[in-house]
Amino acid sequence: MSNERRQTSNTAARVLLVDDEPDILELLELALLRMGLEVDRADGVHAALDCLKHNDYDLCLTDMRMQDGEGLDIVRHITAQNLDLPIAVITAHGNMESAITALKAGAFDYLSKPVSLDQLRALVKSAIHVPKPAPGKTEQSSDERGLLGHAPAMQKVRDLIGRVARSQAPVHICGESGSGKELAARLIVEQSPRREQTFVPVNCGAIPENLMESEFFGYRKGAFTGAEQDRDGFFQAANGGTLFLDEVADLPLAMQVKLLRAIQEKKVRKVGATQEEAVDVRIISATHNDLAQRVQEGKFRQDLYYRLNVINLTMPPLRELRDDIPEIAQRLLLRLRGDSTVTFAPDALSTLGAYAFPGNVRELENIIERALALCDGVAIHVDDLQLTPSEDETTGTALAADGAVPLPDYLDQVERNEILKALGRTRFNRTAAARMLGVTFRTLRYRMERLGIKGADKDEG
Numbered sequence: 001m002s003n004e005r006r007q008t009s010n011t012a013a014r015v016l017l018v019d020d021e022p023d024i025l026e027l028l029e030l031a032l033l034r035m036g037l038e039v040d041r042a043d044g045v046h047a048a049l050d051c052l053k054h055n056d057y058d059l060c061l062t063d064m065r066m067q068d069g070e071g072l073d074i075v076r077h078i079t080a081q082n083l084d085l086p087i088a089v090i091t092a093h094g095n096m097e098s099a100i101t102a103l104k105a106g107a108f109d110y111l112s113k114p115v116s117l118d119q120l121r122a123l124v125k126s127a128i129h130v131p132k133p134a135p136g137k138t139e140q141s142s143d144e145r146g147l148l149g150h151a152p153a154m155q156k157v158r159d160l161i162g163r164v165a166r167s168q169a170p171v172h173i174c175g176e177s178g179s180g181k182e183l184a185a186r187l188i189v190e191q192s193p194r195r196e197q198t199f200v201p202v203n204c205g206a207i208p209e210n211l212m213e214s215e216f217f218g219y220r221k222g223a224f225t226g227a228e229q230d231r232d233g234f235f236q237a238a239n240g241g242t243l244f245l246d247e248v249a250d251l252p253l254a255m256q257v258k259l260l261r262a263i264q265e266k267k268v269r270k271v272g273a274t275q276e277e278a279v280d281v282r283i284i285s286a287t288h289n290d291l292a293q294r295v296q297e298g299k300f301r302q303d304l305y306y307r308l309n310v311i312n313l314t315m316p317p318l319r320e321l322r323d324d325i326p327e328i329a330q331r332l333l334l335r336l337r338g339d340s341t342v343t344f345a346p347d348a349l350s351t352l353g354a355y356a357f358p359g360n361v362r363e364l365e366n367i368i369e370r371a372l373a374l375c376d377g378v379a380i381h382v383d384d385l386q387l388t389p390s391e392d393e394t395t396g397t398a399l400a401a402d403g404a405v406p407l408p409d410y411l412d413q414v415e416r417n418e419i420l421k422a423l424g425r426t427r428f429n430r431t432a433a434a435r436m437l438g439v440t441f442r443t444l445r446y447r448m449e450r451l452g453i454k455g456a457d458k459d460e461g
């Protein structure tokens with residue numbers, strides 16, 4: 001197919017250019033020829049479909065609105081026929097709607113008019129260098145450090161990752177904390193043409209509001225006190241690569257406006273600069289919040305949501321992969337331990353299988369890591385797991401607060417849950433857990449001892 005040709009031969013890559021305006025067609029053709037590409041021209045949808053029937057291409061670039069149909073028809077044709085061909089659309093200036101529709105239909109990128117040569121070059125570069133995963137590569141990487149789990153929901157995620165990897169379309173990943181959102185983002189990048197380029201993860205919730213603009217877009221020397229030299233922001237750092245906006249729901253509204261502009265225009269302006277600079281960045285975002293609901297509450301801009309959520313990936317919570325839990329646990333144990341000298345006792349595995357995992361795979365990793373430290377070095381038993389009560393049990397306890405159990409027992413239970421939760425989140429680092437809980441290290445150790453939580457005397461790792 002065309003992609004093999006692309007990778008195995010030294011001949012120029014071949015582009016199908018579709019537009020019914022001769023002037024634009026000519027301008028783009030010239031630019032593409034200058035890049036050393038071969039160009040076929042089609043002056044409408046029918047001519048384009050005819051070319052596709054008879055030739056192999058490495059890239060198709062089409063206008064959206066033509067007299068005999070829509071560029072979207074070509075996108076849909078290529079997607080429906082499963083042609084191994086990246087297609088990009090050219091949209092009228094500011095018409096994000098049609099760009100997004102095209103991305104959703106399978107276009108790998110878009111350009112808006114007037115087409116900037118820099119953007120055209122960047123687009124061509126990523127289209128022509130789209131790598132084809134070696135046979136079995138996806139499976140292999142999922143064995144090594146990819147997503148574990150065989151349930152249909154996880155299979156669906158894996159398939160979607162494979163499909164969206166080759167596109168430049170923004171992806172929004174939602175899912176509970178610890179369910180693998182960042183891992184999924186990294187897997188998308190690993191299989192994408194940008195895999196050799198920088199991956200810049202940004203925790204949007206961790207940046208002070210007054211520094212946001214300079215952190216994202218950089219600043220010029222003298223822009224504010226302390227700006228002693230020019231500095232790049234996340235966008236410049238990710239140029240040519242991928243920007244991963246984690247916890248994107250935490251962005252303040254003012255920053256959302258600026259981000260939207262940067263994404264739409266593919267340009268940013270450093271704080272204190274007069275000129276904008278073009279950036280070529282693929283955006284992957286994630287949140288554990290329901291972003292649509294944040295939009296309804298007026299806390300997240302609808303236009304930005306629409307722009308980020310072109311392709312949606314939902315990570316299933318671990319409790320929905322119940323049948324997979326024992327296998328995932330065993331694989332994680334192997335990864336963490338590095339050999340198979342320690343195994344799970346059967347009762348430990350069945351206990352894990354029944355647990356609710358509010359912290360998802362991250363919590364499972366933490367539980368196993370802690371259990372490895374606490375176990376006898378041969379087998380992990382139920383006691384070594386130190387599980388927090390399951391959701392049902394917690395609900396039971398909550399009801400018991402009405403007087404069904406003595407108040408001190410109830411309070412102990414609540415305290416125990418909170419401590420275990422903090423320990424889980426900090427990979428059993430008691431100093432960090434104490435900080436998280438707002439108590440001193442000594443207090444935490446004392447309370448752990450009192451509540452019989454193992455590991456109070458363990459050396460801090």
Ligand SMILES: Nc1ncnc2c1ncn2[C@@H]1O[C@H](COP(=O)(O)OP(=O)(O)OP(=O)(O)O)[C@@H](O)[C@H]1O
Nearest residue numbers: 146147148176177178179180181182183288361362
């Ligand atoms: N399905 C999975 N298979 C294997 N490992 C997983 C899976 N899901 C998550 N993990 C592991 O769990 C840990 C947490 O994953 P990750 O950081 O991707 O979660 P997240 O959803 O981004 O969490 P948060 O919302 O807290 O940022 C990582 O070590 C990751 O490798």
